[in-house]
Structure formats: C-alpha cells, structure tokens
Amino acid sequence: MKQSLTLIPTMREVPSDIEVKSYKMLLRAGFLKPSTYGVYSYLPLAKRLLTKIENIVREEIEALGAIEISLSTLQSHDIWELSERIHHFKDELFTLTDKDKRDLLLAPSHEEVVTMLVRDEIKTYKKLPLILYQIQMAYRDEKKSRTGLLRSREFYINDIYSFHENEESLSATYERILQAYTNILNRLRLNYHIVDADSGIKGEIQSQEFIIPSEFGDTIIVKSNESNYVANIEVAKVTQNTDEIKEVQKSLEKVSTPEVKTIKDLCLYFNISPESCIKMLVYVIDDEFVVVLVRGDHQVNEFKLKKVHNATFLRLATEDEIIKLLDCSPGSIGPIKLPINIKVYADFAIQTLNNAVTGANEEGYHYMNVNPERDFAINTYADLRYIKEGEISPDGVGITQYIYGHEIGRVIKLGTFFSEKFNANFVDENDNSNPILMGSYQLGVSRLLAILAEKYQDDNGFVWPTHLSPYDIHLIPINREDEVQWNLSTELYNILSSYHFDVLFDDRHESPGVKFTDADLIGLPVRVMIGKRANEGIVEVKIRSTGETFEWAKEELIDRLNEFFRTNSYN
Amino acid sequence: MKQSLTLIPTMREVPSDIEVKSYKMLLRAGFLKPSTYGVYSYLPLAKRLLTKIENIVREEIEALGAIEISLSTLQSHDIWELSERIHHFKDELFTLTDKDKRDLLLAPSHEEVVTMLVRDEIKTYKKLPLILYQIQMAYRDEKKSRTGLLRSREFYINDIYSFHENEESLSATYERILQAYTNILNRLRLNYHIVDADSGIKGEIQSQEFIIPSEFGDTIIVKSNESNYVANIEVAKVTQNTDEIKEVQKSLEKVSTPEVKTIKDLCLYFNISPESCIKMLVYVIDDEFVVVLVRGDHQVNEFKLKKVHNATFLRLATEDEIIKLLDCSPGSIGPIKLPINIKVYADFAIQTLNNAVTGANEEGYHYMNVNPERDFAINTYADLRYIKEGEISPDGVGITQYIYGHEIGRVIKLGTFFSEKFNANFVDENDNSNPILMGSYQLGVSRLLAILAEKYQDDNGFVWPTHLSPYDIHLIPINREDEVQWNLSTELYNILSSYHFDVLFDDRHESPGVKFTDADLIGLPVRVMIGKRANEGIVEVKIRSTGETFEWAKEELIDRLNEFFRTNSYN
Incomplete structure (x- = not known):
C-alpha cells in the first residue's frame, strides 16, 4: 500500500486531557478518530488490526463447531422487559422510539433475541446442543467512556450462545469455549487471569471472567499471596472478620454533631477510627427499601447484597427518598429507632462491634456507645462487603492482594433463566418438556484492540x-x-x-x-x-x-x- | 458441516401476509428470522451467503485502491443539522438521546462524519485523491419495511467516499467505481440498468443508480422503445406537452359541487376527463408555502419541484395547514383569487389548457371555463411532473416505457456541498484554499441478498x-x-x-x-x-x-x- 493513498493522520501532540495509555497512542499513531462522545471511527490501520484480531477469534471459535449468525442489533423493548434485563442495565441501554412509536433499543448483548429464535426453532433434544456465534457491533451507554476503545459506547464484540439438554452438555461446551478464549489470548500473547465472577444474571450456575492484568485496569481481582486463589473482587468471600476485643458495653449517648456528614467527619469529631463507626446505607431492592449496615472502613458489595436478597434489581436510594423515608438526611441516619418497619441487613463485621458510633436519625445528631442487638435489631447478618487487601485470602491460604486489570471476556452458565422467561422448552428422550439450558460467552474485540495497543508500545x-x-x-x-x-x-x-x-x-x-x-x-x-x-x-x-x-x-x-x-x- | 449442528429452520407454511417473493423464500428455506418490525436476524445460511457477497464486493473495491475504514454508526445530531440532511431524511432517521441528554442518531450513511474526518486530516492537494470505504450496518426507519431485506430498517451496506482536488479527478474515480459496481453485479449474474438519477442532495454534479429490473420492484425507470435512453422516472424530462386544440375561451363560471373532493369526483360530476382539470397542491418548501398546479391526470414530481425552487427540503402541506392558509379544505382549492400572496408554480401542461375546471377556494364550489393567465397569474412554468408511459421519450427518440426494478446502488458526484458545510478545504499547488470535491457511492449488500434470493429460486x-x-x-x-x-x-x-x-x-x-x-x-x-x-x-x-x-x-x-x-x- 502506498502511504499517499491511505489515511494515517499521525499526531505530534495529543490533547492533554487524554490520559489513557492505549487511547493516547491510537490517536498519536493515526489509528483512531473520536466521532462523538465515547464513539470512535476506525481508521485504516485500526481496521486492519481489527480484522487480524477478528480472524484469530473466528478461527478458534469455528474450530469448536460454532455456527455464525448475525442477530439484530435493533431490538424490541418488550423482550427486555420480559427478561427484566431492562432494569439490570438501567440507563446504560440506548433506547429509542421509531416513527410509529414502537419502543426499541440497541442491544448490548443478544440473550433475549437468540432465546426467542431457539424457542421457535428447536423443539427436541435431537437438535441439541447448538452453538451460535457472531462478531459485530454492540451498544452500551457507558458511564466512563473517555477511555477510547476500553469502554466505547459502540463496540465490536464476539458473543457465543450455547443451548443444551442437560448440565453435563452445558459444562462440556463451557469448558471448550473457555479453552477457545484461552487459545485466542495466548495467540495474542496476552497475560490473563481466569477468575470467578458474578454476571448479575439471576440463577446463573457459574461465571468466570478473563482479566488482563494492567495498572490502568478498572477491574479489581483478588488473589492470595500463597495459593492459586484468584477471583473478581465482586465475588471474593470475606471468611473472617477481626475479633474485636469487646469492651464493656457503655450506655447509649446522643451527641450533637453539627456539620458532621461523612465517616471522615465523624472520625475527626469523635477522634475515633472508621473501624468504630457503623455506616448505614439505604437501598431500593426490587421496589422495596432496605437498610444495609457495614463498618465505617468497609464498602458494600452490591453483587453480594443482590445474591443475599435474591434481587433482580437494586440501587442506592436517592437523598430525597431517604429524607422522605426517614425524615433525616443521609449524613445523620442510623439503625436505632428507625421510624419505619424496614428490613436491616448487616455485614458480619457489625457483629463484633461494640460501643460504636452511628447516626441518630435526627438531623445533626449521632449516637455514641452503640451496641448491635442491644440498641437495634438486625434481620440478617451476611457477607456484604468487599474484601480488603491484607485480609485473609478467601480460600484461607495466605493473604489477599489486589490486582488491577481489564475485563476482556466472560463465560456464563446461564442455566434456564432466559429459557424460562421465554418458554424455550424442548422435549427430551422420554417425551418430557424441559427448559433448554443456556450458556453465554463474550469476548470484547475492540477492547482487545485497546489492550493490545496498551501492551505493544514504547515511548516512540x-x-x-x-x-x-x-x-x-x-x-x-x-x-x-x-x-x-x-x-x-x-x-x-x-x-x-x-x-x-x-x-x-x-x-x-x-x-x-x-x-x-x-x-x-x-x-x-x-x-x-x-x-x-x-x-x-x-x-x-x-x-x-x-x-x-x-x-x-x-x-x-x-x-x-x-x-x-x-x-x-x-x- | 453436519446439518444437526447448524440451524436451518425450514418452513412448510409461510404466514399468508408475507407476499414479497424474496422474503417468502428466505423464510421458507430457513435463512432469515424476523426480530422486530422491519429488522431481521441472519441465520447460518444467510450469513454464509452474505459473506460470499461481501467478499465479491470487497475484492472489486480493494482493486480500486480504496482503503477500508469503519465510521461510527452512532453519530451526533448536530452534524446532521449542519448538513441539513436531518430535514432530507425527516422521520426516516432513528434518533435517540443518551443518558446525558445528548442528541444522537443512527446513521443511514456517513457523509457528515467522513467529511469531518477528512477536514481534520487532509490539508493539502498532496494527500488527494483519497478513497475510503466500509461495509457495515446502517439504519433507516423505512416506511415500507415488511418486505424482508429489500427495505429492512437495519441493513448491511457498502459505502465509498472519495475526495478530490478537481472535477477531473472526481470524474475519473466516479467512472472507476461505476465500473467496480458493474463488475460486482456481473459477477453476481444480475441484469441491471445504470440510470440517471437525483440523489436529492443540493449541488450534486451528477448521480446515477443501478436498477435491477423486477416486476416486484418499487422503482420506476423510464426507457425509450427506440433509443438507449434510460433514466429514473425522478429525473426523466417531459419534452413535449400535447398541443390542445384551443377552444374559444368561455366565461368563467362558479358551480356548486357538493361532495366533490377528488379529480375523479370532479370528472364524474362535470362529465369531463382529468385532462381538463387543474389540480392544485400546496407545498411547504423551506418553510414557505408554495402552490403547484398540474393537469388532473398528472402527478407532481417532487424531485423536479425541489430543483426548480432550489429547495433544501419540501413536503406537502397538511390538511390543517391548507384550511388555515386558504380557509378552504383541499378538495375545493384552486388558483383563482387566492386569498394570500403566494408563489404559483405550474407544470408546462397547464399552459395549453383552456376552459378547464378547478376548485374555487370556497367550500363545495368549483370554477368551469378556467383559462390560465386570463383567470389567474402564474409565477413560473416548469417541467414539474412525472412522464407517463406512451409519451415521447425524453431524448426525443421513440416513446416512453416504464420498467420496474429494485434500486441496488448509487453513485453521486457530490461536488462541494458537504465540504463547504464542514469547511473541508485543501491548499492547492498555487497555495490557494479550495473546498475538497467529494463523491459518495453506495451498494446495498443485504438488499443484494434479497435480490439474489428473488432471482435464484423456483417453486421448490x-x-x-x-x-x-x-x-x-x-x-x-x-x-x-x-x-x-x-x-x-x-x-x-x-x-x-x-x-x-x-x-x-x-x-x-x-x-x-x-x-x-x-x-x-x-x-x-x-x-x-x-x-x-x-x-x-x-x-x-x-x-x-x-x-x-x-x-x-x-x-x-x-x-x-x-x-x-x-x-x-x-x-
């Protein structure tokens, strides 16, 4: 190719607000061009690179016997209501209305539409298993999308969907696809961790993610410094909470705390550490208000919370909702004398606290010497927080370390969640009707391009x-x-x-x-x-x-x- | 491929409301699956066929030296405002709003975004010409979309954009791309006509279309029965209007015409033929009301009207607008004593009418013995109608025949319309700054699949x-x-x-x-x-x-x- 005939607009200066290593070099070297916020055009060199990546992906997937299809990107809103994923994705879905007022959306993935296809066409075990795949554009209104192709809102992705008569067949295919994805990453010479994860889909049997370690990554994985344990922080269990030395329980005391709004304020005001505070959060889980308590230095893990509550959808309550509910703004709320009957979840670490500090549900007041059980009731104790670095590893061997990375792919044994929602049943050898078991597998192709761009560069x-x-x-x-x-x-x-x-x-x-x-x-x-x-x-x-x-x-x-x-x- | 491993859901019975020949067989043979209204999923056989078509397209286009890119589909609304194409496409654009309230749309074509790219990166004649292409999904909220892949709302298309320093270079590339498209259709063994057309884009220098003749087609092309003349009916000139034998002009007469609303009613009521009627239509052209007069048996050709008025955007006025404007409903309007000062365009055929019939601008009344010029003023006479079968061919040789067909591709010498809108200029050899000349070329890939499906089938x-x-x-x-x-x-x-x-x-x-x-x-x-x-x-x-x-x-x-x-x- 004569360089004069192609378009490689290299740059000497990249806009200073661009910090992401891969994105920066893709711009400098004339591979990529931003189109609109979080959306990019692929220039000739990037398109060539994309094709090479795509060919490797396709080769490994075709070798599985997977069959290529192309599912529609424009989809009816209705089927996403039916699967309830509309709530799971919330405002990350691009929705639109056509000229005849039909509600549509741009699919980030294709479980609904492929389940409907299979429901209509597969009626018997004789046609199972079936493995379908595609490589095409998908859409997601990402929160953080100034990161180039790592989190672009229009992205190129491979997805595979598999359909089975039993879990044995599902597991066998799951393992083969795991291996195919492994082969792809090996051929791209990328390091990766395969970690346990949580897809957020109800009833999933198992899910794992491929994480490419990178100091620039936004996914945290937890590993043991002594064993092979590794998992996405979303699912890393906290196995042991520090046994505090129990002091003698003192009398509850209400203290005026003007201007105290955060745990940090509280610690300064009382001259205590966050470990002595009870942090209360209010969630809306499947339209129900729920209180969650964690220690002041801990962070609620919403994946765990969702599982504990068997929830479809959760979110933090807004400040307005909290004020309406508790007649008190978030900075002063606490679990004592809650004005309403509401379910209280507490992280296990709350169990060992005594003489703690928490909000008084009264504007500008907190309680000292708070003792769980004595001063307030808890419905359920559970593991509800993110594990911290330095804690005992979830497998009990060694201590926990964090590794940052980019999530590049995931494999999920979906089970029958979608087939039950869409009545995708098959008749087995004994003439019984059962929901089809499904697996779903994704590998980010344009994200791979970004990861390769991050890895394969030097200063020049x-x-x-x-x-x-x-x-x-x-x-x-x-x-x-x-x-x-x-x-x-x-x-x-x-x-x-x-x-x-x-x-x-x-x-x-x-x-x-x-x-x-x-x-x-x-x-x-x-x-x-x-x-x-x-x-x-x-x-x-x-x-x-x-x-x-x-x-x-x-x-x-x-x-x-x-x-x-x-x-x-x-x- | 073992048939048990793939998905070919053949059908014995196709829903009876599906009439389109290609779509019907694609369903029967298990190639295609409707997803939502006017949107389809490609099953394994269709995907294979699509890949074969795509490979032929890619080979012929790469042979030109065109460079593959991938322009964003999600685009900012703003750039479509700037090009004014937002008005051209009207409600055929899929528009959406992201979670931060930015207005976006799904691109049906990519002139805006590619012009901006080239504006930013090409500053000198040394980097011209440049030919960029892509093959990917595009979106259009089609009116008639129950036709399978002929007019799907999510469609696979090849587009090429070329950039030039002068018209000679543009013409040379235009001819080469015309040839490449010709090669593709030849390789697919399709018959086609290359016809003059009107892209509707202001300032275009030339455009032609590839029409595949088909009795099921929705495009009409006009050919001479004696010469090689062939053109899209949109642009076929009417060269001669019948010389009516002029009667003696009679006195204007107002007649009560209750229940008369259409030309057909009028003919029955007065026992005359449509040739003796003056049909008046009211258009909104670039926000201005305009009156258009054609003979009762003629149809307004909006492409011609748009050119005559040098309009960006036109549409028929709504019934409400007409009533508000003329204080009379559309069934009784006419050009005599128009209550307002309004521009009147008349087709050349109006010139030769006398003692005609038209509406009286008074509910339930028409005029007889109407004579243009004597009874009402005309601002401009022009060729404003579609040519009819049997008329003299636009080239003056032989008579006009209609051929129905599917439009499969178009080539357009855009000139500088987009580069002027987006300030895409280059510096020439003499250091002068000029707008870049552009060409734009489209070939429908999923539509080709439909056309092949129509052609390559028998009853079985x-x-x-x-x-x-x-x-x-x-x-x-x-x-x-x-x-x-x-x-x-x-x-x-x-x-x-x-x-x-x-x-x-x-x-x-x-x-x-x-x-x-x-x-x-x-x-x-x-x-x-x-x-x-x-x-x-x-x-x-x-x-x-x-x-x-x-x-x-x-x-x-x-x-x-x-x-x-x-x-x-x-x-």
Whole structure:
C-alpha cells in the first residue's frame, strides 16, 4: 500500500486531557478518530488490526463447531422487559422510539433475541446442543467512556450462545469455549487471569471472567499471596472478620454533631477510627427499601447484597427518598429507632462491634456507645462487603492482594433463566418438556484492540508483533527526490509485494525525520530504508522491537526478511 | 458441516401476509428470522451467503485502491443539522438521546462524519485523491419495511467516499467505481440498468443508480422503445406537452359541487376527463408555502419541484395547514383569487389548457371555463411532473416505457456541498484554499441478498449458482439407520471435505421426504444421495438447477464433481 493513498493522520501532540495509555497512542499513531462522545471511527490501520484480531477469534471459535449468525442489533423493548434485563442495565441501554412509536433499543448483548429464535426453532433434544456465534457491533451507554476503545459506547464484540439438554452438555461446551478464549489470548500473547465472577444474571450456575492484568485496569481481582486463589473482587468471600476485643458495653449517648456528614467527619469529631463507626446505607431492592449496615472502613458489595436478597434489581436510594423515608438526611441516619418497619441487613463485621458510633436519625445528631442487638435489631447478618487487601485470602491460604486489570471476556452458565422467561422448552428422550439450558460467552474485540495497543508500545510508538501488525514492512526511500533511491524503492516495493509481504510504502514528499517519526509511531516490525547506498544496491533495515539495524544487499533481502518473519512468528 | 449442528429452520407454511417473493423464500428455506418490525436476524445460511457477497464486493473495491475504514454508526445530531440532511431524511432517521441528554442518531450513511474526518486530516492537494470505504450496518426507519431485506430498517451496506482536488479527478474515480459496481453485479449474474438519477442532495454534479429490473420492484425507470435512453422516472424530462386544440375561451363560471373532493369526483360530476382539470397542491418548501398546479391526470414530481425552487427540503402541506392558509379544505382549492400572496408554480401542461375546471377556494364550489393567465397569474412554468408511459421519450427518440426494478446502488458526484458545510478545504499547488470535491457511492449488500434470493429460486426453493451457494454439496444418506448407507455417507463426507468441497451433511434422523424437500428449499447446486446401491459403492447425484440425476460410482465422484463445478463456475 502506498502511504499517499491511505489515511494515517499521525499526531505530534495529543490533547492533554487524554490520559489513557492505549487511547493516547491510537490517536498519536493515526489509528483512531473520536466521532462523538465515547464513539470512535476506525481508521485504516485500526481496521486492519481489527480484522487480524477478528480472524484469530473466528478461527478458534469455528474450530469448536460454532455456527455464525448475525442477530439484530435493533431490538424490541418488550423482550427486555420480559427478561427484566431492562432494569439490570438501567440507563446504560440506548433506547429509542421509531416513527410509529414502537419502543426499541440497541442491544448490548443478544440473550433475549437468540432465546426467542431457539424457542421457535428447536423443539427436541435431537437438535441439541447448538452453538451460535457472531462478531459485530454492540451498544452500551457507558458511564466512563473517555477511555477510547476500553469502554466505547459502540463496540465490536464476539458473543457465543450455547443451548443444551442437560448440565453435563452445558459444562462440556463451557469448558471448550473457555479453552477457545484461552487459545485466542495466548495467540495474542496476552497475560490473563481466569477468575470467578458474578454476571448479575439471576440463577446463573457459574461465571468466570478473563482479566488482563494492567495498572490502568478498572477491574479489581483478588488473589492470595500463597495459593492459586484468584477471583473478581465482586465475588471474593470475606471468611473472617477481626475479633474485636469487646469492651464493656457503655450506655447509649446522643451527641450533637453539627456539620458532621461523612465517616471522615465523624472520625475527626469523635477522634475515633472508621473501624468504630457503623455506616448505614439505604437501598431500593426490587421496589422495596432496605437498610444495609457495614463498618465505617468497609464498602458494600452490591453483587453480594443482590445474591443475599435474591434481587433482580437494586440501587442506592436517592437523598430525597431517604429524607422522605426517614425524615433525616443521609449524613445523620442510623439503625436505632428507625421510624419505619424496614428490613436491616448487616455485614458480619457489625457483629463484633461494640460501643460504636452511628447516626441518630435526627438531623445533626449521632449516637455514641452503640451496641448491635442491644440498641437495634438486625434481620440478617451476611457477607456484604468487599474484601480488603491484607485480609485473609478467601480460600484461607495466605493473604489477599489486589490486582488491577481489564475485563476482556466472560463465560456464563446461564442455566434456564432466559429459557424460562421465554418458554424455550424442548422435549427430551422420554417425551418430557424441559427448559433448554443456556450458556453465554463474550469476548470484547475492540477492547482487545485497546489492550493490545496498551501492551505493544514504547515511548516512540507502537511495536507490533509480526502476526498482528497492520503491515509487515515499512519501506522508506530516505530522499524521495533522489532518482536512484526512488527507483530502487519502487523496484523493492514490487518485489516484496510479489513475495506476499504486506508493505506500507512511504512514497510521501516528507523529510526523513517526519518519515522516521511516523514509522516509529505506526510500529511495523521491520523498516527497510533506501538511502545513500542505493547505488550499491544496499538498504538499511531496522527492527522496531529491538532497534537493531542491518545493511543488507538487495539480493539477500528476501531471504533475510523471510528468516526474520520465520523466527519471529507467533501463530 | 453436519446439518444437526447448524440451524436451518425450514418452513412448510409461510404466514399468508408475507407476499414479497424474496422474503417468502428466505423464510421458507430457513435463512432469515424476523426480530422486530422491519429488522431481521441472519441465520447460518444467510450469513454464509452474505459473506460470499461481501467478499465479491470487497475484492472489486480493494482493486480500486480504496482503503477500508469503519465510521461510527452512532453519530451526533448536530452534524446532521449542519448538513441539513436531518430535514432530507425527516422521520426516516432513528434518533435517540443518551443518558446525558445528548442528541444522537443512527446513521443511514456517513457523509457528515467522513467529511469531518477528512477536514481534520487532509490539508493539502498532496494527500488527494483519497478513497475510503466500509461495509457495515446502517439504519433507516423505512416506511415500507415488511418486505424482508429489500427495505429492512437495519441493513448491511457498502459505502465509498472519495475526495478530490478537481472535477477531473472526481470524474475519473466516479467512472472507476461505476465500473467496480458493474463488475460486482456481473459477477453476481444480475441484469441491471445504470440510470440517471437525483440523489436529492443540493449541488450534486451528477448521480446515477443501478436498477435491477423486477416486476416486484418499487422503482420506476423510464426507457425509450427506440433509443438507449434510460433514466429514473425522478429525473426523466417531459419534452413535449400535447398541443390542445384551443377552444374559444368561455366565461368563467362558479358551480356548486357538493361532495366533490377528488379529480375523479370532479370528472364524474362535470362529465369531463382529468385532462381538463387543474389540480392544485400546496407545498411547504423551506418553510414557505408554495402552490403547484398540474393537469388532473398528472402527478407532481417532487424531485423536479425541489430543483426548480432550489429547495433544501419540501413536503406537502397538511390538511390543517391548507384550511388555515386558504380557509378552504383541499378538495375545493384552486388558483383563482387566492386569498394570500403566494408563489404559483405550474407544470408546462397547464399552459395549453383552456376552459378547464378547478376548485374555487370556497367550500363545495368549483370554477368551469378556467383559462390560465386570463383567470389567474402564474409565477413560473416548469417541467414539474412525472412522464407517463406512451409519451415521447425524453431524448426525443421513440416513446416512453416504464420498467420496474429494485434500486441496488448509487453513485453521486457530490461536488462541494458537504465540504463547504464542514469547511473541508485543501491548499492547492498555487497555495490557494479550495473546498475538497467529494463523491459518495453506495451498494446495498443485504438488499443484494434479497435480490439474489428473488432471482435464484423456483417453486421448490432456492437454486443457487455455484459461486454464491452457502455450501457446494448436500450429502444425504437416504436411510440414516442403514449401516451401509451411513458408513458410506460418513466416508464420503470426509473425502469430499478433504477435497475442499463445502459439504452440508444431512445427518438428521428424518424421513427421505423431509430431507429432499429441505434440500430443494436450501438449493445447493449438487445433491449426493446415498441409498440402496451404497453396497455397490454407487450414489445418486442430482443437479438442483436442471433436475438431472446421475448414478456415479464412489471412485469417480471427485472427478465428476470437479468437472461439474469447473463447467459451472461463474467467477
């Protein structure tokens, strides 16, 4: 490809508000262009890279015997009401109304529509198992979307849906897809953790995630410093809460606490640590108000809360709702003398507290010397918080460490949640009707592009491995106006192309400095420069990854390049 | 592919309200599944067919030197305001609002976003020309969308955008893309007309459409019965209006016409023909009310009207607007004594009318003996109507015939409309800044699938040509339970696959009748049936297109099949 014919708008300066490492370099190297907030256009180099990733994904998935389809992106709102996922995604769904006032949405995933398809077409165990997949755009109105392709609102994703007559069959396919995704990440030379996770879908049997470790990641996984234990923090169990030395229970005391609104304020005011505070939060769970208590230094884990309550949907109550409910603003609320009959969940750590501090449900007042059970009732104790670094690992071996990473994929044994909602039943060998068991599997393709962009770069630009690079070779005449250099360059362009190298030929009228800077940014594995020794038939070759340079004669070039690509092949 | 592993839900009965030939067969043969109104999911066979079409499109376009990109589908409403195309598409745009109240839409095409991209990145003639393309989903809230993939609201399309420093360069690329599209349609063995058209975009230099002739088509093209003239009816000029024999002008007469609302009513009431009536329509053109007069038997051509008025946007006035404007309902309006100062356009055919009939602008009254100029003023005479069959051909040679067809693609020399709106300028060799010239080109990919589905079928199902067929060979053991047949079938499946035939292996436990009916519906070019003579190593082969059957020995099968596919190759 002649560089003058394509569009690679490299940048010398990236807007200073762009901090995400992958996004920054995708902009600098002319791969990506923001279109509207959190939405991007893929420029020619990114499109080539995307196609390479897609081919690897497709190969591994086709090898499973999965069948490619393309499910509609525009979907009826109704089917999302039926699955109740409309509540799960909340305002992260893009919804719209057509000109005849039908409610539609842009699908972030396709469980509903594929379940309906299978319900209509699969009636008997003879047609099971079935594995369907697609690779296409999906949509999600992400909260954090200034991160380039890590969390774009229009994203390219592979999803697989599998259908089974029994759990054995589901498990077997689940394992095979887990392996296929593993193969894909291995072929991309990415490190990853496979961790237990929680898809948030009711009735799921099992789910796991693929996390690519990265200091820039927004997912926290918990690992033991001594065992192989690793899990998404969402599901990491807290097995032991510190046994506080119980003081003698003192008398409850109400204290005026003007201006105290947060746990931090409270600690300063009373000169105590957050471990001595009871933090109360009010949730709306499936339209019911619920109180949740955790220690002042702990954070509520909503995934755990959802499971404990067997909830479909939960959210924090708004300040207005709390004031209406408790006649007190959030800064002063507490579990003592709640003005209404309301369910109280407490984290296990609350059990061991005594003489604690908490809000008095009266504007500007808190209680001291609060003792659970004595001073207020608790409906249910449960593990309701995120584990902290340094605590005993959930498996009991070693202590907990945090690792940050990017979630790149997930595999879920859905069970019968969707098939029950949509009446997707099959008749088994004994003529009994049963709901079809389902699995659902996602691998982020444009997110993979971002992760690869984060990994394969140095200060000067991208450093693509041979099997992912948008082109193999960057061919650069150093002086475009020098006839000897130019002639040798065009000759080599033709020869290299005839040997099936993908060549990016820098035929632009630019200075050598501009061309080299651009070449570094673009990051092709090999740069062939035609300069002063063109008259001798000698070219200079630079390896992007190592910085090594060679002078090779025209005649040996093909052999040398073949040798390089052979020894640096990853596929 | 084992048929038991894929999803081909053939149907014996298609819902009776489905009339479109292509859609009906895509449903019957298990290629397509409606998802929501006017939106479809592509099942495995359709996805394979789509990929084959896409590959042909991609090959021809890449051969041009066009560069693949992927522009965002989710786009800001603002840029469509700026281009004013928001008015052009009206309620055919899917619009939505994100959770932060930004106005977005789903793009039906990408002129705005690609112009902005090029504006930001291309500053000099040195980087021109540039040809960018993509193949991806686009969205349009179509009026008629119960037609399957002919007018689906979510559709797969190829679009190309080209950028130039002068019209010569634009024209050269335009011709090359016209040729590439021609090549694609030739490779698909489709008949087509390339006709002059009107893209509706202001300032366009030229546009042409590819029309596939079909009695089921909703586009009308006009051709001469004697010359090569052919054009979309939108642009077919009326060159000659009948010279009426002028009667002596009679006196204007107002007549009470209760219940007369339409031209048809009028003709019955006065016992005249529509040729003697003046039909008046009220349009809103760029926020201005305008009156348009055509003869009673003629239809206003809005494309011509738009050009004459140099309009951005027009629509018929609503009944309420007309009543408010003229104090008279649409059934009785006419050009005499218009109560307001309003621009009056008349089709040339009005010029030759005398003693005509028209509405009196008074509820339930019409005028007789109406004579243009004498009885009412006309601002502009112009060619404002659709040509009728039987009239003199626009090129003056022969008479006009109508051909119905499907529009499958269009090529447009846009000129500088978008670059002026978005300030996409370049500096030329003389250091002058000029707007970039643009071209835009679309070929409907999912619509092609529908057109192929319409063409390649008989009463029993699809009849795919070898190069488009989802699989090459349908391999069918007649009795699945017969061990000899089954063993030979699996052996042949392995052998055929090893020779790189794409085989669909009907391994289902179904009766021969069901399998044959399904095989006819699916329509693969060759059916290999393993039946009673399996013990002799003899199979039966049926050619789908001709119905010919052969008995071939296992040993000769590969040679025979190679021979068949060689002599029936289209690529």
